[in-house]
Amino acid sequence: MRQRMGWRCLIWCGVCLATTAIHAEESLTKVVPAGAIVSAEITDAAATISRLKTSEALRQATSSPVYRTWANSSNGRKFRGGRALLEGQLGMNLWDAAERLIGQQVLVAVYPPSAGNQPDGVLVIRFETMETAALIREKLSPWIEISDGAIQADERDGSWLVQSADNKAFGALREQWLVISNRESLRTAVLDRVSKTVTESLADSPAWKHQTALANTTSESRLQVIWDSAPVRPLLGAESEARLLPAKLDNPLASLLLGGLIEVAAKAPEMQGALTIHESGFVASVLAPVGKAEIDPAHQTLLATAPSTSDLITPVPRQLASIVLCRDWADWYRQREALLESPVLPEFDKFETGLSNLLPGKDFCEDVLTLLNAPITLVAAEQTYPHLDGRPGMQLPAFAVVVDLTNADRGADLFQLFFQTLGTIVNIEAGKSGRQPWVMHSAAYQDIPITYAKYLDRPQGEDLPVVFNFQPASALVGQKYVAATSLELCHDLIDVLQRPASGGNEPTTKNFAMTVDPVVAMRLLQANKALLAARSIQEGKTSEQADNELSILFEALQALQPLLLTTDVTGQHVELRLQGGWK
């Protein structure tokens, strides 16, 4: 009893001290020592927790049949039992407890092992008020008393210290701070910094300084992860130059899409990951302070950027998704031996041999790839089927590819040859399998000549074969060659490409950009609702159950904002960013 009384007094004294010691806005990296490999800091989770607690989504999830089935299973019953016990102990709702305990600031840091193989780790939490710390102590003390020596508690220098008898866990409560570590030294180091007896900290390390300078800090809740490879390198011993990630990949597509990022990650001395959540969305980003110049020339081909904003094509009507991929195509192909594992290289030779049947006497790299500027854009859009009196039974989006040509005349002819050859092959296949053939037509749209495949008849009906999703069309718009699986999308792209670029012709840092519109995706799924429902029926659902499940999916998609994934490359850093939101 006396101990408790004394502790209460301490709290009142500590309040003033605490508020002066560390400002609440300051990062918790100021209270942990430098040298961490990874640190993760969560700031102001309370806002997100409190919104989640009252959100419609949670209410829907907990009333869903899936959840109810789980809740009634033995695991679900155990979970509910454990939760009730815990809430009884804490004397509050679990949501409120989470808000009070981790709602303010939480930091986890991992250090190279000081002994043995287990890395050192520390968890630091700052509560909003010192009362929370007092409450924890109050709840824990009886347990320590009955633990029969397995846990020992001690009061020292204003901190309440707890440790396990086997020296595997060390905890401390001081003012509004909670510290837990697997090393006593680490706990001491944190307490020293909390009480300001030591000031040098993780926040002073070059990695942290660098990253915070780059980071965007205005947000509601924030998770910030920093990776610093400097402390790890000595651990690799003699192989200190050894790479943590491979320089070559064994899959050409993976190399093309991810090879650049993997190389940047391998070269980066430190990296930062951040997840910030605000009222109606989130931004996740990974940032590496590595400039393009620091990467070898082979991998540089994967880090090309769109030369100007006019290369970033504005959305077409009913756009489902778009991808802009910037690569130095010819150079990438020439340097493939430096980028890919040798077992996959013969595949390129096979590919070239196959291609030479289409393009006799031409070289794929020197005659085709050199025609391409960095950005290649892929677009997918919903269709309205103006060429049909009806709809295909299965409605697919239209796809298009837009390439930026270095030499418009030569490039257009070459790609047109591909387009026509492909059309002919498809026609032969159509004849073999009794499908309708098409004829190549030409027409002008906005004064741009278009070549497109037209079906002999205008098909009628609501359940037309899937092939009527396709009506390939191609056109040359200035320097840009467009090939689309539908005439409609080709028209829409011509409209977009002929419009003057809104942002002028500024240079950009975009290396990759992908957008997906969930609402258009929802509309496409809705158009194929009968098919999706039929799949469920084939697996034993009734048509009513199938409809209900689809409605839930459609509602969820309807509530989402477009998703955006980008890679930016500058002289100083490379950043990967994912943005999304909800309504």
Added chain:
Amino acid sequence: MTDCQTTRREFLRWTGSATALSVGGLLPQVWSRCQAAEPGDSINDRILVVVQLAGGNDGLNTLVPIDNDDYYKARPGIAIGKGSALKLNDRLGLHPSLTGLREFWDAGRLAIVEGVGYPQPDRSHFRSMDIWHSAQPQEPSPQTGWIGRSLDISQSRQNDRREAACIGMEKQPLACIGNVALPPTIQRLEDFRLKQTPGQSQGLNSPRWSAAVPKPETVDASDLAFLRRASQTTLSAARQLERLVDQQTSSQYPTSEFARKLRLISQMIAADLPTRIYYVSLDGFDTHSQQLPGHATLLRELSEGLTAFLSDLEEQGHTQRVLVTTFSEFGRRVAENGSLGTDHGSASVLFNVVPPGRGGLYGAPPSLSDLEDGDPKFTTDFRRVYATLLDHWLQLPATEILSGTYAPLDFVA
């Protein structure tokens, strides 16, 4: 032993071979001892394994005319050298991959038929395959095959319920489709495993099951009697097979897909199923380019698979009951083509592995200088081989099945 024989013979006489299996189920030990003691005593017991070499096997590089200059002139790039061929006599040698077949030759078990074909050869895979399968070259779109029609006849007889099975095939090949017969295709042994809740006595596992399925009177031709016989036979075969699944035979099978299929056949034979004709295919013989390495691999697969299979059967005591026959839809051109391969041809060689004693050369070697469209002229109609297998081995009326009389060859007594 005499007792065994009497029991079994009488039994066969009573009920036909199919129901014999139910006794096997009841008295497994006695049964298998009988089997080891008197292999192949009954005609109806004989088993035919048909191996289809799909794609058109190059007969000239399989059975090499080692003393023939025309052969070496026509194939400067891909001929099998006299030194490397496995010599059978002064005139012929086997492809070096066929070491196993060479051993069968030495044991007097390899019956080689030379110059097998049919008039007006067709070089389309599909058409020629249809002709071999149907044995009806005149029929533009044949509906039945020679094995299928054999089954029609055998199954129309009293007490002859011989079955066939197509191993590892998606669909029945035309050869196995009869006017009424449609033998099953079996992909895996699992198809033959009973799904039972282990340790529980339900359904077929119930001790009351056999009491509820009385043995039918032999004269009873009703559907129920038929189903009772079929149920008893099938159940005891499945149980036999169950016991054999995990048993490791000492014969080591290679890892090829073909060997896996042969192993399945061996297990089915060991389980004493009423299946008497097995049909299996080894694909990839369409060797248009760079023929040497690919062809060698295929022939090795064939030879190693058959060696393991037949030594396994020998161990089980089935040597006298089993005959393996191979065929391919056509041979290949005498002259090699421009890409070290060979194109579709006509007459070719086929192999039979027979019980010891009747191995040797049959048919007649075609001339390599007197060609027809670049192909050797056939000397032996393929229906003579079928007639041999039907009349002499399976004892089924070849004339009726093949709609014509073809003189059997002598590789079956």
Added chain:
Amino acid sequence: MKPSTFGPAEAFHLLKRVQFGVHPAEVDLAVREGLDNTLERLLSQQPESAEFQSTDQALRTTALATGNIQDLKIWWLVRMLTSANPLREKLALGWHNHFATSHAKVQSVPFMLAQNELFRTHAWGEFPALLHAVARDPAMLIWLDGNANRKRHPNENFAREVMELFTLGIGHYSEHDIQEAARAFSGWHLRDKAFWFNATQHDATPKTIFGHTGNYIGSEVLDLCLAQPACAQFLAGRLLRTFVTDRPTQSQLATTSQLITQHRYHIAPVLRTIFRDEEFFAAPQRQAMIKSPLDYVLGLLRPLGEQIHWRRVTTVLANLGQDLFEPPSVKGWEGGRHWIQSTSLILRWNFATEFLTSQQIAKVNTEAFSSLSEVADAELWCLGGTPEPQVHAALQQEWQNTTSADSSHATIQRLQFLVALPEYQLM
């Protein structure tokens, strides 16, 4: 003559033959209604439920949209199991077997669907109308090489099958009849997805068929075939083997072919007469057919299955040898004892075991089978009546050994025993 009684045993016998599987409630209903009303209901179009219509629509749309024949198989299976007009579906299968056409060659889901609708529309209507429609059906034109039948190159494929498999049977026509008929069908082509009479490829010279001479065109040949006495006899065999027995007797064939002639090939009154006759309910006709894979599989699913995984079911049916829309040849499925082989028997047992014990194929609901606690009921339901004393005794023993507090568990165990008996393969 009408049967003297129409109790559960008779109702069950009738329903097993006219639909795929029987639910106990359907037997109760039939007994309540009586034989005449039941037949009236079965042989007149009943309205389909809203649930059936929406499910049917979704599955049909999907098959057309994907062009995948597997989707069309599921569409039909769901109809067979849940339609309010089960006899129409059974007849559609009967005609599919009679005019066996395979998607393997036709390669068009819309054509296979259209042909199937033809079988359904004409299910119990006038056979001549069906025959004439089938002769112009696109799937049939592809299947039997219609477009290859040209004036100077007659193709006999269709002409032969019309006589051998569709109307007369072997022995009731000569090779000369076929050659002449083939010329009459020359120019019966497919154009723009529809039948087209290609006059320039039609051989208009006189033909002599069955001893009659004239400038016949295809449809007249069909009428000539229908006029042959062998035709009614041939059709009688088909109807008897579909509904009555795997091995019709001469007298059954004679009676039925007389009926067919009398009703001028109108199927509904023929069937009504067959099903109203005490002969149909007599002992030789009970348990006189070996269940086809469809009768076997849907027979388990109809009274016991909920939330059926149809893809699994189509695979099982294909393995058992009855792959809808893909019959093995133009002869269709032979049926009868040919369904039973050692492998197919194991597959049948395994399907039943897996269905009853694993919940992988469907959810099993044994509610409808609470009466299985009585051995006599079980014998009626699963074995078609009281078996020999020895079998009956074995069943009684099994029942004593499977009493359990959990009645659904006991029911499943008993069902496992019943479906493993040879009697269960009969219907």
